[in-house]
Amino acid sequence: MRYNRQIILPEVGEKGQEKLSHAKVLIIGAGGLGAAILPYLAAAGIGEIGIIDDDSIEISNLQRQVIYKSDAIGKSKALEAKEMALSLNPSIQVNAITDTLNAKNAIPLFEYYDVMVDATDNLHTKYLINDACVVTNKPFVYGSIYKFQGQVSVFNYQNGPTYRCLFPDESSNSKNCVDSGVMGISVGIIGMFQANEVLKMVLEIGNVLSGELLIYNMLNNDQQKFDLVRTNAIALNRLDFEKKYNVVENTVLEITANEALEQMENPDVLFLDVRNEEELPKISLPNTIQIPLSELEENLDQLDSNKTILVYCQSGIRSKKAAEILKKHQFLKVQSIAGGALKLQGIIATNAVSVS
Amino acid sequence: MLKLKYFGAVAEKIKVQEENIPFSNSSLQELVDALEQKYDLSSLSYSIAVNQKIVQDTNNYMLISNDVVALLPPFAGG
Numbered sequence: 093m094r095y096n097r098q099i100i101l102p103e104v105g106e107k108g109q110e111k112l113s114h115a116k117v118l119i120i121g122a123g124g125l126g127a128a129i130l131p132y133l134a135a136a137g138i139g140e141i142g143i144i145d146d147d148s149i150e151i152s153n154l155q156r157q158v159i160y161k162s163d164a165i166g167k168s169k170a171l172e173a174k175e176m177a178l179s180l181n182p183s184i185q186v187n188a189i190t191d192t193l194n195a196k197n198a199i200p201l202f203e204y205y206d207v208m209v210d211a212t213d214n215l216h217t218k219y220l221i222n223d224a225c226v227v228t229n230k231p232f233v234y235g236s237i238y239k240f241q242g243q244v245s246v247f248n249y250q251n252g253p254t255y256r257c258l259f260p261d262e263s264s265n266s267k268n269c270v271d272s273g274v275m276g277i278s279v280g281i282i283g284m285f286q287a288n289e290v291l292k293m294v295l296e297i298g299n300v301l302s303g304e305l306l307i308y309n310m311l312n313n314d315q316q317k318f319d320l321v322r323t324n325a326i327a328l329n330r331l332d333f334e335k336k337y338n339v340v341e342n343t344v345l346e347i348t349a350n351e352a353l354e355q356m357e358n359p360d361v362l363f364l365d366v367r368n369e370e371e372l373p374k375i376s377l378p379n380t381i382q383i384p385l386s387e388l389e390e391n392l393d394q395l396d397s398n399k400t401i402l403v404y405c406q407s408g409i410r411s412k413k414a415a416e417i418l419k420k421h422q423f424l425k426v427q428s429i430a431g432g433a434l435k436l437q438g439i440i441a442t443n444a445v446s447v448s
Numbered sequence: 449m450l451k452l453k454y455f456g457a458v459a460e461k462i463k464v465q466e467e468n469i470p471f472s473n474s475s476l477q478e479l480v481d482a483l484e485q486k487y488d489l490s491s492l493s494y495s496i497a498v499n500q501k502i503v504q505d506t507n508n509y510m511l512i513s514n515d516v517v518a519l520l521p522p523f524a525g526g
Contacts, residue, residue: 213526236523238456320502
């Protein structure tokens with residue numbers, strides 16, 4: 093009886109309901125989009141739903157994350173979301189995962205679930221979802237908001253285009269809701285579009301929004317679709333994935349100037365000065381090479397990736413960027429020297445460290 | 449004539465969502481470079497569509513009159 097109104101649709105029927113009950117869907121993020129998507133998938137009878145988020149509920153969430161009650165402030169979003177979904181439909185299974193999605197848990201999770209729904213609020217995680225979906229060959233239901241506009245698409249569906257085919261530039265810094273503001277209704281509308289794509293995929297009805305980007309404008313109801321094609325088919329395998337993410341995420345990027353100077357006689361350590369040539373003070377350490385940050389990417393062949401590379405600039409900001417660039421290019425042992433040349437110079441001067 | 453459509457942060461920066469400009473015989477990349485300079489868009493990242501199709505190879509795409517060019521930045525909110 094619970095599903096009668098949808099089962100009487102010929103496009104769904106008993107068979108479709110059976111498909112829904114066997115589907116496993118992972119919702120990544122229990123914020124505004126997640127709060128819109130989850131109740132509808134649960135109510136429709138998706139057999140198993142995972143919801144992953146490590147956040148707890150804050151009062152400023154409640155204007156758009158409408159599944160949470162005021163007395164739940166401070167509690168775990170994933171756990172509260174699970175409780176809400178189960179009280180709505182106790183016949184399904186809901187798995188709450190109180191963690192952030194990261195390179196370590198993404199692959200096993202994505203192998204388990206059939207469809208991944210992006211309900212995140214940052215670009216970094218969207219690329220992670222995309223790449224993990226490519227590795228595990230699973231579809232990625234994308235949804236995102238900028239103020240009164242929303243984007244929706246389904247990536248990596250039956251060999252269709254991926255997020256990287258649409259936005260290859262990973263370095264862009266688009267604002268999230270905290271930075272730019274959002275109405276609850278906007279995330280609700282976009283979340284509904286996403287939930288609808290999930291149901292169409294599971295039921296195998298209609299046309300899935302693959303190879304198309306939908307942009308919806310809440311202020312004038314303008315709705316546009318843009319076609320995209322799969323480009324430079326990013327055949328990412330599991331090893332590439334682990335290299336790309338684990339390295340970047342897990343290693344500490346900084347080392348203190350003192351610790352760095354202790355390494356100065358170590359033949360396996362290379363000091364990299366990313367300042368411009370004219371910058372002072374000059375630090376003369378053995379095993380030093382100078383490549384200005386702006387020229388670093390073109391001159392990577394000058395560096396030995398087997399060595400530990402300790403990067404410094406004037407104060408420790410450019411060197412962090414340099415360390416990130418190096419990590420991206422598979423230099424595994426890279427650290428940025430906190431405080432940079434100014435700090436190094438100070439220690440050398442006061443301790444009279446012998447510089448050969 | 450060319451019709452230009454802007455979305456998200458790009459529209460916000462340019463302060464309009466649409467505009468028409470006179471057609472000049474240029475590649476898509478030349479148009480984008482000119483817009484980038486005119487509106488100081490270099491800090492923004494976006495994809496480009498012509499007539500509702502995303503174009504990757506903007507250098508080798510020659511525009512024709514009445515093309516509709518859209519600048520589509522990624523959104524991040526949720």
